[in-house]
Amino acid sequence: MNPSKSESKPRGRQRSAVIEAAILSATTELLASKSLREITSDAIAQRAGVSKATLYKWWPNKNLVALDAFLSTIRQNVDIPNTGSAFQDFTLELQSLLRFYTSPRGRVFREFIAEGQSDPEFLLLFRERFLASRRNDVRVIWERGVQRGEIRSDVDADIGMDIIFGPMLSRMLYGRGPLDDASALAFVSLAFGGLQKAAA
Secondary structure, three states: OOHHHHHOOOOOOOOOHHHHHHHHHHHHHHHOOOOOOOOOHHHHHHHHOOOHHHHHHHOOOHHHHHHHHHHHHHHHHOOOOOOOOHHHHHHHHHHHHHHHHOOOOOOHHHHHHHHHHHOHHHHHHHHHHHHHHHHHHHHHHHHHHHHOOOOOOOOOHHHHHHHHHHHHHHHHHHOOOOOOHHHHHHHHHHHHHHHOOOOO
């Protein structure tokens, strides 16, 4: 695919999948060795082999490119398990997430949150583009558990998933406590102690 051909297309035309993949891959590679604030749109465009005009045609700034790249990367590296057990699925999911978030490619998650503290508009987009998408992916595990009778149907799904994943986010942000497979198992075990009880 010749990037120059894509650049000549009118605004609003569907993105070239090849060029988009190149841009997201380039962004992911840069984020593995540099912080979000260190990388630039110029660096992304140069590494992807496209012009900055192409980049800005599809993303208004580098942070949104990074968001899409991060979501693409996490989906490639963190599968949604289906073992037949909601407890096992949530444990495997959390363990996989912890390994990813503590890797060079995953550390930018904390940078997104930090960036959002001084940029409310970016924080909103972070919630819409990344958090909402991830929440929908994981909700499948919850719904299967409810259907199989493993999870109380009277528990709000969002609250339940906050209880499961909240401790991981707390330790990531505060830097206190281990982030390993044993911790993931402990988090899910404690959460399921309440999720599996009969409704009062």
